Amino acid sequence: xxxxxxxALRGPNLWTHHTAVEAIVRCQANExxxxxxxxxxxxxxxxxPEIGPLQATGHDDAIPLARVFELxxxxxxxxxxxxxxxxxxxxxxxxxxxxxxxxxSEEDVGRLALELAEKLVNAALSNTxxxxxxxxxxxxxxxxDLRLGPSTGSIVYAAVARNIPYRRLTSGSLVTFGWGSKxxxxxxxxxxxxxAIAEAIAQDKELTKKLLDAxxxxxxxxxxxxxxxxxxxxxxxxxxxxxxxxxxxxxxxxVTVNVTTREQLDAAYVAASEFRDDILVERYLPGNxxxxxxxxxxxxxxxxxxxxxxxxxxxxxxxxxxxxxxxDPRRGSGHATSLTKIRFDDIALASLAKQGYDADxxxxxxxxxxLRNNANLSTGGSATDVTDDVHPEVxxxxxxAAQMVGLEICGVDLVADSVLKPIEEQNGGIVExxxxxxxxxxxxxxxxxxxxxxxxIVAAMFADGEDGRIPIIAVTGTNGxxxxxxxxxxxxxxxxxxxxxxxxxGVYVEGRQIDSGDCSGPxxxxxxxxxxxxDAAVFETARGGVLREGLAYDRCKVAVVTNIGTGxxxxxxxxTTVEDLAVLKRVIVQNVADNGVAVLNAADPIVxxxxxxxxxxxxxxxxxxxLPVMAAHRVKGHRVVFIEDGDLVxxxxxxxxxxxxxxxxxxxxxxxxxxxxxxxxxxxxAWGINLSWDAIRKGLKTFMNDSDNAPGRFNVFDYRxxxxxxxxxxxxxxxxALVQAVDSMPGNRRTVVISGAGDRRDQDIRQQTEILGKxxxxxxxxxxxxxxxxxxxxxxxxxxxxxxxAPRTSNIKEINGEFIAIDTALASLNPGxxxxxxxxxxxxxxxxxxxxxxxxxxxx
Numbered sequence: 083x084x085x086x087x088x089x090a091l092r093g094p095n096l097w098t099h100h101t102a103v104e105a106i107v108r109c110q111a112n113e114x115x116x117x118x119x120x121x122x123x124x125x126x127x128x129x130x131p132e133i134g135p136l137q138a139t140g141h142d143d144a145i146p147l148a149r150v151f152e153l154x155x156x157x158x159x160x161x162x163x164x165x166x167x168x169x170x171x172x173x174x175x176x177x178x179x180x181x182x183x184x185x186x187s188e189e190d191v192g193r194l195a196l197e198l199a200e201k202l203v204n205a206a207l208s209n210t211x212x213x214x215x216x217x218x219x220x221x222x223x224x225x226x227d228l229r230l231g232p233s234t235g236s237i238v239y240a241a242v243a244r245n246i247p248y249r250r251l252t253s254g255s256l257v258t259f260g261w262g263s264k265x266x267x268x269x270x271x272x273x274x275x276x277x278a279i280a281e282a283i284a285q286d287k288e289l290t291k292k293l294l295d296a297x298x299x300x301x302x303x304x305x306x307x308x309x310x311x312x313x314x315x316x317x318x319x320x321x322x323x324x325x326x327x328x329x330x331x332x333x334x335x336x337v338t339v340n341v342t343t344r345e346q347l348d349a350a351y352v353a354a355s356e357f358r359d360d361i362l363v364e365r366y367l368p369g370n371x372x373x374x375x376x377x378x379x380x381x382x383x384x385x386x387x388x389x390x391x392x393x394x395x396x397x398x399x400x401x402x403x404x405x406x407x408x409x410d411p412r413r414g415s416g417h418a419t420s421l422t423k424i425r426f427d428d429i430a431l432a433s434l435a436k437q438g439y440d441a442d443x444x445x446x447x448x449x450x451x452x453l454r455n456n457a458n459l460s461t462g463g464s465a466t467d468v469t470d471d472v473h474p475e476v477x478x479x480x481x482x483a484a485q486m487v488g489l490e491i492c493g494v495d496l497v498a499d500s501v502l503k504p505i506e507e508q509n510g511g512i513v514e515x516x517x518x519x520x521x522x523x524x525x526x527x528x529x530x531x532x533x534x535x536x537x538x539i540v541a542a543m544f545a546d547g548e549d550g551r552i553p554i555i556a557v558t559g560t561n562g563x564x565x566x567x568x569x570x571x572x573x574x575x576x577x578x579x580x581x582x583x584x585x586x587x588g589v590y591v592e593g594r595q596i597d598s599g600d601c602s603g604p605x606x607x608x609x610x611x612x613x614x615x616x617d618a619a620v621f622e623t624a625r626g627g628v629l630r631e632g633l634a635y636d637r638c639k640v641a642v643v644t645n646i647g648t649g650x651x652x653x654x655x656x657x658t659t660v661e662d663l664a665v666l667k668r669v670i671v672q673n674v675a676d677n678g679v680a681v682l683n684a685a686d687p688i689v690x691x692x693x694x695x696x697x698x699x700x701x702x703x704x705x706x707x708x709l710p711v712m713a714a715h716r717v718k719g720h721r722v723v724f725i726e727d728g729d730l731v732x733x734x735x736x737x738x739x740x741x742x743x744x745x746x747x748x749x750x751x752x753x754x755x756x757x758x759x760x761x762x763x764x765x766x767x768a769w770g771i772n773l774s775w776d777a778i779r780k781g782l783k784t785f786m787n788d789s790d791n792a793p794g795r796f797n798v799f800d801y802r803x804x805x806x807x808x809x810x811x812x813x814x815x816x817x818x819a820l821v822q823a824v825d826s827m828p829g830n831r832r833t834v835v836i837s838g839a840g841d842r843r844d845q846d847i848r849q850q851t852e853i854l855g856k857x858x859x860x861x862x863x864x865x866x867x868x869x870x871x872x873x874x875x876x877x878x879x880x881x882x883x884x885x886x887x888a889p890r891t892s893n894i895k896e897i898n899g900e901f902i903a904i905d906t907a908l909a910s911l912n913p914g915x916x917x918x919x920x921x922x923x924x925x926x927x928x929x930x931x932x933x934x935x936x937x938x939x940x941x942x
Contacts, residue, residue, distance in 0.1 A: 083147045083207075084108040085200050090189045093604060094673045095632035096666055097183045098168050103155075103192040107148040107171075109178045115144035119207065126150065126206040130214055133157045146171070147203060148180035154199035155184040155192075162221035164191060174656045181656065188228040191221060228253060233271045233521040236536030244540060246550045247636055249608070259543065260550020261635075262582065262616035266543045272518040273490045273543060280488030284517040285330035287362050290487060297486045299479050300511040302497075304364025310351045314344055316363040323366040325513070326350035328358035334458035340366050349432070367497040367511050371457040372468065374476070374494040374501075375524055375535060376484040378542040381477040383524035383533040384469045384501060390424040390453040390462030394445025400434060401426065401441040404453065412528075413462075421528060424453055424462030465523035467530030468501055475504040483512050491539060493519025552616060553771040554635055556670040558623040559644030559689075560663075561816045562760045563602075565795040566644060567622045569748070569764040569785055574618045576781035577773050582610035585622040586810075587793060587924065591615060598925075603627030607634035618771070628669055629655050640770040641670040641696070642681040642763050646688045647815030664688045674698040679770035681763055684711040684722075701770060703762040705755075707731070721769065723762045728752060730761060732769060739775050741765075741782060748787045753826045754796065756819035757787070794924035796823065799931065802938050803913025805829060808921050808931060812839055814849040820918060821857045829916025833860040835907045836920045837900065838881050840872035847877060848884035855888025858918070860910065862895045864903035866922040901930050908934055 087106040095102065116122050116136070127133065134157055136145050149171045156169040168185040186192025198217045205212035230238055234255040241248050241259050248259050255270040267274040272281075283289055291301040303320045306329055307313035317324045326347060327337040336357040338350030347363075354361045375383040392403035404426050407413070413421040424430070426441070430453045434440055437451060445451050457463040476496070484492035498510025505511065524533045544550055557567050564585045571583040575593065583590045584606040589597035591613055597606060602624035610619050611634065623633070646664050657663055671680045671692045683689040684702035690711045693700045702715050707724035716722045719735040729740040743752035746761055761782065768778050787796055794810035805827065811820050824832070834854050838847040854861060863881045865874075878896055885891055897903040900922055907917050921927035 083110070083113055083151065083200070083203060085151070085196070088193065088196060089630060090186075090192070091183070091632040092189070093632035093634055094636060094669060095628060096669060097170055098185065099636075099673065100168055100185045101187070101189070101192075101632075102168065102183050102185045103189070103196055104181060104183045105196060107151055107180045107182050109147045109180065111178065113147040114178060116147060116150060117144070119147075122206055125209055126203070129206055129212045130154065130157070130202055132161050146173075146180060147207075148182055151199050151203050152182045152184055154202050155182075155195045158198055158202070158217065158221060159184075159186065159191065159195045162191075162195075162218050162225060164188070164221070164225055166192075175658060188225055190228060191225045194221060194224055230257075231255060231270070232525055234268070236521055236525050237268055237271070237539050238536075240534070240536035240540045241550075243537075244544070244549060246540065246544060249612075258612070259540075260552075261554075261611040262552040262619065263580065263614060264548070264550045264552055265612070265614065266550065268539070268543075270518045271491050271521050271539070273539070276490050276517065277488060281517045283487045284489060284492075284515050287327070287329050287514060290515055291364075293486050294483050294512060294515075297482050299483050299486070300505045302365040302367050302511045302513055304362060307351070307361045307363050310348055313351050313361060313363045314347055317341070317347055320363075320365045325364050325366050326354050327362055327364075328354050329360035329362045330358060334454075334456035334461055337456045339455040340368075346436075353429070364513070367509070367513065369497050369499045369508070369510055372496040372498065372501055373465070373519070373523060374472070374480040374496055375519060375521070375533075376480050376489075376492045376494060377535070377538045378490060379481055379485070380538070381472060381480050382469075382538040383535050384467070384472045385465040385523045385527055385530075386468050386501075387457035387459065387523065388464050388466070389455065389457045390430075390464075392424075392445075392451050392453070394447055394449040394451060396444065396447040399442045399444050400439055400451055403445075403451070404430075421464060422460055422462050426453070429454060459520065459523050464528035467524070467527040467533065469524075469533055472501045473503055476501050479505055479512065483515050487515050489515065489517055490542065491519065492516065551637075551639075552611075553618045553640070554611075554638040555618070555620045555640040555642065555767050555771070556623045556633075556638045557621065557642040557644070557763075557767075558625075558667045558670055559642075559683075560647035560813065561811070561819065562644040562756060562763070563622045563624075564810075565748075565757070565760045565787075565792055566642060566763050566767075567620050568792050568795070569760060569781075570642075570767050571620045572785045572791070573764060573768040573773060573778055573781035574620070574771075576784065577777035579617040580615050582613055582616035582619045583621075584610055584619075586624070600624075604631045604634035611635065623670055625657065625663070625666055628666060629657075633669065633673060635673075637673055637675040637678065638670060639675055639678045640681060640767045641674045641678070642767050643667060643671065643683060643689045643692060644759070644763055645683050645686045645815065647813060660688065664692070668692045668695050671696050679721075679766075681766040681770060683759070683763070684709050684715075701766040703759075703766050705758060705762070721766070723766045723769075725752070725758060725762070730758075730765060732765060741779055745779070746782045746785075748782075748785055748792075754823045756823060757796065793928055794921055796820075797928065799935055801908060801911060801917075801935055802942075804911040804915040804917060806908075806931065806935075807916070807918045808928060809918065810922075810924055811920055812922075813842070814846060814853060817850045817853045817920075820920075821853060824916060824918055825857065827916060828914070830914040831860070831912070831916075832858045833862065833907050833910060833915065833917040834858040834920065835862045835864065835903050835917070836881065837864045837866040837903075837922055838877045840877050844880055847880040851881045851884030851888075855885045855891045858891055860893040860895070860907075861885060861888075861891050862897060862903050862907050864897040864900055866900055900927060904930060905934070 089104045091102045112118050152169045152171045159166045164187045166185040170183045172181045258267045294301050323340045323342045325339045336354040341347050371387045373385050408423040413423045480494040493516035495514040499508045521535050524535045567585045571581045574581045584601045586600045586602050588595045589601045589606045602622040604627045607621045672695050678698040680696040681701045684704040701721040703723040705725040721734045723732045732739040743749050749757045797808045799806040863878050
């Protein structure tokens with residue numbers, strides 16, 4: 083068994099809506115059925131008993147080794163605690179070659195599971211050992227390192243429940259919610275609106291107390307010490323006992339409470355100095371330690387925090403009691419569990435010494451032994467939910483403290499006997515405010531019920547009914563994609579929206595190009611969705627990006643499928659038929675939002691058939707409104723777009739809009755058939771996001787099919803009285819549409835300039851010139867810059883073979899180089915002639931043509 087070409091499908095894809103890893107697996111002849119491998123399944127189950135059944139109930143098909151590899155990858159992740167359920171093995175047209183797809187929750191974990199599954203299968207084949215425990219441990223450790231922590235996770239899960247999309251920007255806790263101009267970001271439990279100044283204030287505990295005191299919030303007296311001597315002086319000024327802590331510490335590091343003697347203070351000063359040079363000494367407030375969580379202007383949760391402790395049983399030592407407590411499955415070593423293991427370190431030993439114990443002391447039954455002075459969960463403390471007990475005055479003081487500092491999410495630390503009565507009545511005080519507070523004590527308290535703090539944070543970022551989404555219009559098909567994308571973007575911009583657009587020419591935001599080249603894949607789409615100045619996004623969605631990585635988004639508002647033809651890279655990546663291609667292209671239709679629309683070409687039966695795969699609404703378009711699909715859809719009151727009496731007509735039930743084709747310059751009064759189709763698709767898409775008809779009319783009237791607005795898409799020029807047309811058409815269907823278009827245009831002698839893409843099938847390359855040979859007098863063949871795997875001259879030879887017996891072509895020339903071919907064609911033109919130039923280097927060729935036109939004008 084050979085595993086190769088492993089890909090991470092990071093969005094909805096050909097196989098599933100979930101993220102998944104895909105691999106190509108090649109099996110030997112004896113590996114196509116595991117029954118041909120003696121004792122293989124028995125050895126496999128001995129190595130991994132939890133792998134489960136290898137065959138679905140009621141089936142008795144041969145089980146190839148690739149299927150075992152698939153199930154092992156899934157089961158290893160599941161046994162490691164990853165929430166994955168989907169997997170699939172599909173045979174290709176190559177004998178013994180399979181595509182294996184397995185869901186993952188973390189990409190690196192999915193890749194590691196593939197690697198371990200391959201080792202497991204090979205171990206079963208060779209009857210060698212496989213350390214299952216070590217493999218599962220490795221997967222669990224990696225998963226824990228990568229998956230979201232409880233605080234960030236609670237916010238993400240709350241967002242997902244509200245249908246708000248999210249994306250992790252790093253492997254840590256920096257997450258963006260929503261898209262474009264509606265996006266928000268968090269890092270752990272901190273919002274993007276929190277200022278660096280507010281953070282700095284929260285870090286400076288002395289300044290924080292001054293501000294809170296000015297706002298009438300009770301705080302303990304104290305100040306920063308210059309040295310240990312000054313610390314003792316401060317303690318005497320404010321009165322013992324005191325608390326000694328770093329001025330900007332966190333998680334209770336270096337904090338010593340209830341200091342009553344000089345010796346204790348000196349030791350506390352040294353402990354705090356390990357974390358910070360600036361040491362704060364403040365009045366110790368007796369009472370319980372409470373954490374109050376404020377989000378926006380509301381108190382959303384409260385917990386009493388108790389220090390790590392054990393209770394004596396008269397038999398076991400303190401060390402043994404700690405070991406027993408740490409066996410609680412709720413206690414872990416990180417932040418993923420509701421409790422953290424109690425640390426038995428020097429600080430714990432010092433705390434024991436204050437109580438007259440050491441590690442081997444045996445406390446009497448019922449005696450409570452404190453292992454630390456602070457109650458932070460990160461050092462082994464516990465939390466009890468007290469949210470319902472908080473007095474309104476206590477809540478008001480907590481909110482005032484958060485707002486005084488300027489924190490949108492704030493952990494307010496209160497020391498008081500209880501939260502049942504106002505702070506002032508019990509001589510309590512707020513001792514700290516914390517930016518990015520930990521949430522797990524509220525999510526999964528040691529005692530009491532968890533609180534929906536993630537939901538509260540999401541509610542503070544997004545108002546009710548908002549999901550952070552901007553309209554996404556995805557466009558795919560064989561021909562017309564780029565023009566349709568550009569026209570839709572123009573229509574949206576005409577309504578005042580800031581538009582982000584990706585296509586085979588680049589990435590554009592508000593009409594400005596921010597990236598160049600073929601940008602029709604998911605990476606470019608993600609970049610647009612990350613841009614803060616984008617109100618709507620229009621994506622050309624090429625087959626390659628979907629195959630390599632899946633979609634860049636979970637749902638789109640509108641999916642447009644222009645057509646499905648035969649020349650779009652058939653034969654690559656196991657896409658060998660038009661039906662295969664349709665299954666791939668319909669991925670965007672399958673991932674239309676429930677309240678979205680699929681815009682489908684009713685004149686293409688394969689495209690029209692995609693309607694059954696859409697969970698949203700469907701708008702059909704076709705020039706002929708009498709097509710059965712169109713007529714049936716219209717009778718049901720659904721949306722259709724068609725051509726009638728020289729008008730573009732949009733109908734839904736009894737509502738009708740008509741736009742004369744004479745008001746749509748791109749169609750040349752309706753004479754360019756493929757542009758009419760592009761316009762119908764674009765109008766239906768704009769209608770799908772409820773764009774106003776005034777904006778649609780304005781946009782159609784102002785969209786000119788020139789080299790600036792739609793480069794390489796039927797750009798028409800005048801050259802010394804001859805008509806030049808530059809187009810990027812590069813497959814038989816596109817060539818057919820172009821021939822139909824130029825047939826309607828005047829032209830005495832007709833010339834075409836053409837090359838071919840080497841990554842097409844031989845028959846597709848030949849077919850292009852077979853079509854052109856019927857319509858043009860002169861054909862100029864050129865070899866472009868990139869032959870895409872073909873030998874030198876091979877593509878031109880295929881093109882020439884397509885012209886054998888051409889009924890019209892009388893002159894054939896072969897040129898090496900695109901620009902030389904263009905110049906050769908221009909030199910042969912006379913007034914009244916027509917020349918179609920099928921360009922390869924779009925921008926460069928258009929610049930070259932423009933230069934030659936200017937030169938001709940200058941010499942005239």
